[in-house]
Amino acid sequence: MKTQMRTLDLETEYKRLEDLIVTSKTFFLAGHLNPDGDTIGSMLAIASVLKRLGKKVRTFSQDPVPENLRFLPHVKGIRSRPPSSKARFDAAILLECSNPARGGNLEPVLKRAAKVVNLDHHKTSEFYGDINIVEPHSSSTAEIVYRLFYNMNVHVTKREAACLYTGIVTDTGRFHFPATSPRTLEVASRLLETGFKFSRVNDLLYATKACEGLKILGRALESLEMRAGGRLAVLTLLASDFKELGARSEHTENVINFGLMPPGVKAAVMFREEDDRIGVTFRSRGHLDVSAVAKSFGGGGHRNAAGCRVRGSLHDVREKIIAVLTGLLKT
Numbered sequence: 001m002k003t004q005m006r007t008l009d010l011e012t013e014y015k016r017l018e019d020l021i022v023t024s025k026t027f028f029l030a031g032h033l034n035p036d037g038d039t040i041g042s043m044l045a046i047a048s049v050l051k052r053l054g055k056k057v058r059t060f061s062q063d064p065v066p067e068n069l070r071f072l073p074h075v076k077g078i079r080s081r082p083p084s085s086k087a088r089f090d091a092a093i094l095l096e097c098s099n100p101a102r103g104g105n106l107e108p109v110l111k112r113a114a115k116v117v118n119l120d121h122h123k124t125s126e127f128y129g130d131i132n133i134v135e136p137h138s139s140s141t142a143e144i145v146y147r148l149f150y151n152m153n154v155h156v157t158k159r160e161a162a163c164l165y166t167g168i169v170t171d172t173g174r175f176h177f178p179a180t181s182p183r184t185l186e187v188a189s190r191l192l193e194t195g196f197k198f199s200r201v202n203d204l205l206y207a208t209k210a211c212e213g214l215k216i217l218g219r220a221l222e223s224l225e226m227r228a229g230g231r232l233a234v235l236t237l238l239a240s241d242f243k244e245l246g247a248r249s250e251h252t253e254n255v256i257n258f259g260l261m262p263p264g265v266k267a268a269v270m271f272r273e274e275d276d277r278i279g280v281t282f283r284s285r286g287h288l289d290v291s292a293v294a295k296s297f298g299g300g301g302h303r304n305a306a307g308c309r310v311r312g313s314l315h316d317v318r319e320k321i322i323a324v325l326t327g328l329l330k331t
């Protein structure tokens with residue numbers, strides 16, 4: 001692995017990856033920790049195409065695939081155990097990993113791989129691969145993978161289309177976020193033309209939720225408080241809420257986004273009372289940088305989406321963080 005200049009010609013990199021695919025026989029595919037729809041969808045689509053081309057493929061995710069993605073074809077083939085120390089691959093393709101550590105403990109297998117490929121759309125990518133296809137303006141890695149298949153004249157099957165569509169629709173928040181481009185919609189349209197069960201995929205992704213998840217959402221919404229003159233929404237979940245409803249913190253995914261819904265809200269914060277800490281999730285609109293707040297409490301994230309876990313009582317942590325956010329919202 002060597003670090004390369006960011007000025008690499010993208011077309012050349014695509015061509016080099018195509019050549020690598022043609023000349024290689026064994027592939028290792030890995031995504032990032034806490035995998036999402038884009039990581040898993042892209043991985044499964046590439047694995048399927050490679051297998052159709054007669055290649056041997058090993059798919060790997062150190063963390064388990066989230067429950068709502070387990071309907072994807074061949075998802076059970078994704079292993080959480082790293083390959084043995086004897087396993088050697090002609091190519092290792094990393095999806096959505098700004099650096100190899102994002103994929104977990106991949107160092108041993110990457111060292112033994114003849115070539116490492118970095119396929120990503122995050123602008124923080126470190127160009128660690130022998131081949132780097134990094135497109136920060138792409139809505140998703142799935143959109144990049146579609147372009148690769150298109151360049152290779154690969155006909156996309158219904159199942160592969162369902163995987164790539166899942167990547168695009170989840171990463172764009174259902175074609176909602178600013179990274180959604182005319183090209184994104186064009187790719188989605190081409191995928192739809194394959195005739196995969198579009199409505200069924202949407203149903204499984206967006207209209208299916210565990211009872212515990214629904215109940216904890218209800219509890220969180222009931223707790224909604226408006227602060228900072230209506231510019232800050234606060235959601236609070238107690239340890240007793242989780243216990244009573246049989247819910248776990250994974251059931252609270254996306255709950256924070258409801259906090260941004262009341263008109264006039266600039267930021268939302270959710271507090272979860274956990275065993276020894278308070279889990280805090282932030283969302284904001286526009287220029288308000290909640291990652292800076294999260295960072296000052298030992299966490300991190302993006303400008304508009306961040307989180308941290310803080311020691312202390314719910315009351316103290318809550319008041320401290322609300323005070324900081326209220327201060328920021330005054331300016």
Ligand SMILES: [Mn+2]
Pocket residue numbers: 038039096121139140141171
């Ligand atoms: Mn992505």
